[in-house]
Amino acid sequence: MTTSLLAGLAAGLTLIVAIGAQNAFVLRQGLARHHVGAVVAVCALSDAALIVAGVAGTGAVVERYPGAVEVVRWGGVAFLAAYAVLSLRRAWRGGGVLDAGPAPRSGRTLAVVVGQAVALTWLNPHVYLDTVLLLGSLAQQQPVRWGFAAGAVAASLLWFAGLGFGARLLSPVFARPGAWRVLDTVVGLTMAALAVALARG
Template sequence: MDHESLLAGFGLGFSLILAIGAQNAFVLRQGLARSHVFAVCLTCALSDAILIAAGVAGFGVLTQAVPGLEWGMRLFGAAFLIWYGARSLLAAWRGGQALQAGHGQQSLRGALATCLALTWLNPHVYLDTVVLLGAVAAQYDDRLLFGLGAVTASFVFFFSLGYGARLLAPVFARPGAWRVLELGVGLVMWAIAASLLLGG
């Protein structure tokens, strides 16, 4: 087994998803609320696996083949993030009982729909997984193991984030802490939307 390829894929994959983003912020919130954590983490990890597989298989050239595709993805992604960010900011402004864990939680279908949208409507996800990971994987003799390492990193990260969030549960037992979290999530969503629209 080519351990170098496996470890390289794991390291790069983990570093790319480590930064706080729209998807990670949502997983963190679901973990704190103990709401559909397994399903949300699995959805994120499987989505990453599909995108990584596409990149490793050589589909990273798609955005180059279709000139307007990347800009269209940016517009759709930014629009969704602006809407979702507004929801979080409104929740932060309202405060009180509506923000406590276990109250007013999304249905499983709603949580998965939001999770999928935050994943598949975010152009950064494609740039990181399909384009960047795909390009780096091409430099290794065993691209399959490189991709497997990156996929493993996604599973480890998302499940650690989702279930590790429970360690912070005592802090978020106070409605005020949920208001701060919602405010932070909303600002992160809007910052990412701005970066998409500005071409960052």
């Protein structure tokens, strides 16, 4: 059980700790201290659901119906491209500086932020390929596959919580408009690159 748990933890961190649309979004929300708990919860719970689905054997179903992944792929391309444009426009116009108080200036409601987190998670075909198919297949090779799943879920929760709530440590740096411009530029270019990569298959 312990071996499978640690294997799942390591595999989960390996797949999750990478520069991507979801992580970039969580980082920005953490820096802005805007609905961080909700964003972390959405990302961690979504990963948990996908990991459980993969370990339960959903990966085999996805393999039989590649058309479903194709639909998700083009939905992801459209969403990432739109998010890239918004990030780059925000970088051009400036803004996003933290107030002196605990909350930043932002007109986005909880529903909007949660919707973006859901879209960045579920419209990303790499999530299905990595989390469902890869982790699902790795779990089948473990002596205790649900122990492996528990480790992978724990890795997701630890990572997103650390990224979201730990980002505030960088708040002094992001008290300057220039830092937010750089971050939004990097996020926008990352989203655009991911959209192009998805479009190219």
